[in-house]
Amino acid sequence: MTNLEKYNNAFTETFEITxxxxxxxxxxxxxxxxSVGHMSLIAALEDAFDIMIDTDDIIDFSSYEKxxxxxxxxxxxVEI
Amino acid sequence: xxxxxxxxxxxxxxxxxxxxxxNMPYDVLDSEAKTLYEKVGxxxxxxxxxxxxxxxxxxxxxxxxxxxxxxxxNSHLEEALLDNLLNTYQPEYLWLPKDQINRFAGMALxxxxxxxxxxxxxxxxxxxxxxxxxxxxxxxxxxxxxKLVRQSYANVLNNAQSIVEYLKLDDTEKPITTLPMNYVYxxxxxxxxxxxxxxxxxxxKGLMQKEFWQFFKEQEATSFGxxxxxxxxxxxxxxxxxxxxxxxxxxxAGGKITPELHEKFAAYAAEQxxxxxxxYGAAEATARMGYLxxxxxxxxxxxxxxxxxxxxxxxxxxxxxxxxxPLTTGELVYEGKNVTLGYAEKGEDLILGDERHGxxxxxxxxxxxxxxxxxxxxxxxxFLKIFGNRVNLDEIDRLIKxxxxxxxxSSGVDDHMYIFVTDEKMAEPVREFVIAKTxxxxxxxxxxxxxxxxxxxxxKTLYKELTQYYAG
Numbered sequence: 001m002t003n004l005e006k007y008n009n010a011f012t013e014t015f016e017i018t019x020x021x022x023x024x025x026x027x028x029x030x031x032x033x034x035s036v037g038h039m040s041l042i043a044a045l046e047d048a049f050d051i052m053i054d055t056d057d058i059i060d061f062s063s064y065e066k067x068x069x070x071x072x073x074x075x076x077x078v079e080i
Numbered sequence: 081x082x083x084x085x086x087x088x089x090x091x092x093x094x095x096x097x098x099x100x101x102x103n104m105p106y107d108v109l110d111s112e113a114k115t116l117y118e119k120v121g122x123x124x125x126x127x128x129x130x131x132x133x134x135x136x137x138x139x140x141x142x143x144x145x146x147x148x149x150x151x152x153x154n155s156h157l158e159e160a161l162l163d164n165l166l167n168t169y170q171p172e173y174l175w176l177p178k179d180q181i182n183r184f185a186g187m188a189l190x191x192x193x194x195x196x197x198x199x200x201x202x203x204x205x206x207x208x209x210x211x212x213x214x215x216x217x218x219x220x221x222x223x224x225x226x227k228l229v230r231q232s233y234a235n236v237l238n239n240a241q242s243i244v245e246y247l248k249l250d251d252t253e254k255p256i257t258t259l260p261m262n263y264v265y266x267x268x269x270x271x272x273x274x275x276x277x278x279x280x281x282x283x284x285k286g287l288m289q290k291e292f293w294q295f296f297k298e299q300e301a302t303s304f305g306x307x308x309x310x311x312x313x314x315x316x317x318x319x320x321x322x323x324x325x326x327x328x329x330x331x332x333a334g335g336k337i338t339p340e341l342h343e344k345f346a347a348y349a350a351e352q353x354x355x356x357x358x359x360y361g362a363a364e365a366t367a368r369m370g371y372l373x374x375x376x377x378x379x380x381x382x383x384x385x386x387x388x389x390x391x392x393x394x395x396x397x398x399x400x401x402x403x404x405x406p407l408t409t410g411e412l413v414y415e416g417k418n419v420t421l422g423y424a425e426k427g428e429d430l431i432l433g434d435e436r437h438g439x440x441x442x443x444x445x446x447x448x449x450x451x452x453x454x455x456x457x458x459x460x461x462x463f464l465k466i467f468g469n470r471v472n473l474d475e476i477d478r479l480i481k482x483x484x485x486x487x488x489x490s491s492g493v494d495d496h497m498y499i500f501v502t503d504e505k506m507a508e509p510v511r512e513f514v515i516a517k518t519x520x521x522x523x524x525x526x527x528x529x530x531x532x533x534x535x536x537x538x539x540k541t542l543y544k545e546l547t548q549y550y551a552g
Contacts, residue, residue, distance in 0.1 A: 014523075015522075016522055027288070027289065031515075031519060031521075032521060032522050034286070034521055035286045035287055035288040035313060036309065036313075036467060036520075036521035036523060036524075037521050037522075037523065038288040039288070039312075039313055039316055040523050042316075043316075054318075055317050055318045055319075055321065055322065056290075058288070058317060059287075059288060059289060059290045059292075059293060059317070060290050062289070062290070
């Protein structure tokens with residue numbers, strides 16, 4: 001699986017949505033992405049990429065696109 | 081002097097600060113509330129669609145302090161459930177966010193302020209209101225049952241005074257909103273802090289958002305409240321590493337926190353010179369009934385504490401006799417002036433007086449230890465707390481049966497509901513239906529397909545037999 005596939009899977013499985021909904025998806029755009037869903041998403045991403053996401057990055061993770069930027073940071077090194 | 085607060089006493093102090101940088105002193109809150117009150121002009125029923133915004137707080141203040149009776153509901157309540165509530169109680173007005181008025185096209189816009197609007201409804205009937213009735217709150221906000229708790233002015237005032245006393249609140253407090261104000265826990269924070277002239281920090285942003293923490297730090301919040309799930313999230317967020325020098329007090333209610341988390345937060349608080357206060361309550365007791373004094377938080381982990389000032393706990397055994405021995409389980413009964421009047425299930429019930437006379441059978445099973453600290457050990461009734469929201473399982477079963485006409489039984493533990501169906505094809509539609517109705521995060525719900533729903537000879541569902549599918 002490519003990193004993009006893993007990244008997308010974390011979203012589609014956590015929020016039970018299809019991949020076509022992902023572009024431009026933001027926190028609270030859908031009911032499933034509330035605070036509870038957010039923690040599940042973070043856990044799914046941490047598992048998928050075997051990383052630990054920092055507190056500041058967890059709360060900065062405000063959209064599908066923003067998440068890509070965060071994971072690309074040096075400490076995670078996940079290019080999507 | 082209003083029915084609950086003497087706002088004049090706090091003139092010159094700041095009542096509200098919102099996340100957009102707006103400040104509202106108590107004198108402006110008072111005059112805005114008076115203006116809104118005058119638009120309504122008389123005692124009647126109003127639906128208040130709540131958000132943690134200035135307009136919403138002005139509405140609540142105007143209503144409760146001037147004898148208008150608000151039904152407090154979440155502005156995100158599902159449309160069909162809201163319509164059902166509206167048709168059941170037929171309020172004279174709605175006070176709601178301006179961006180939601182289009183849904184009520186037939187109603188006249190009478191007034192607007194701070195992004196909120198006052199709509200006059202078209203209901204012909206106005207149900208008479210009992211003189212002491214102060215506000216109405218939903219019991220299970222999530223399933224939209226028309227059942228409301230009837231709280232009196234004396235209930236609200238008495239409970240707020242008690243909270244001020246045991247949390248030692250004063251006008252230097254700045255609680256930040258983490259709970260909706262249509263939820264009694266969130267509302268009790270407003271009620272108690274307005275009594276002492278403190279400053280409410282209003283935000284609809286959540287713990288998972290950067291803006292929340294920026295606002296927290298900029299405005300130097302001193303306290304917040306959370307349900308068990310809030311503390312689980314804070315733990316995962318590695319909250320203990322955050323620098324929050326302004327924070328004095330964290331309160332917890334809305335269900336039982338795990339002893340492990342209780343210990344973690346209590347130890348953190350002790351180390352950092354902060355208070356962690358586990359509390360116990362219910363909408364039927366206005367809000368609070370018990371609290372664990374923060375200095376006992378570490379020693380008595382797992383306990384919800386002692387009665388609040390002015391309250392008394394009793395434990396009643398299966399034989400109906402009062403339990404006087406420690407570590408013996410019985411139903412927890414609370415007595416105090418904050419025990420509410422009773423329920424309303426239809427418009428005609430709004431005229432009812434006090435049906436409880438200061439005594440509430442909580443439906444929780446509890447024990448006390450040798451020092452008199454209480455521990456909740458189970459529940460008599462079939463409901464779960466899901467992310468702090470009470471969800472009645474019988475009601476869920478009824479809703480599903482009404483929609484699909486199938487055999488169903490729901491069960492589970494807090495934050496995890498299991499819905500048992502016998503037809504595999506129905507598993508997903510039922511689950512989606514429950515998610516849509518409760519508006520709670522899907523991760524809490526699972527459907528399990530079994531051959532048949534276990535029942536006894538009388539046709540009663542044997543819920544205990546279902547636990548084998550998810551326990552352990």
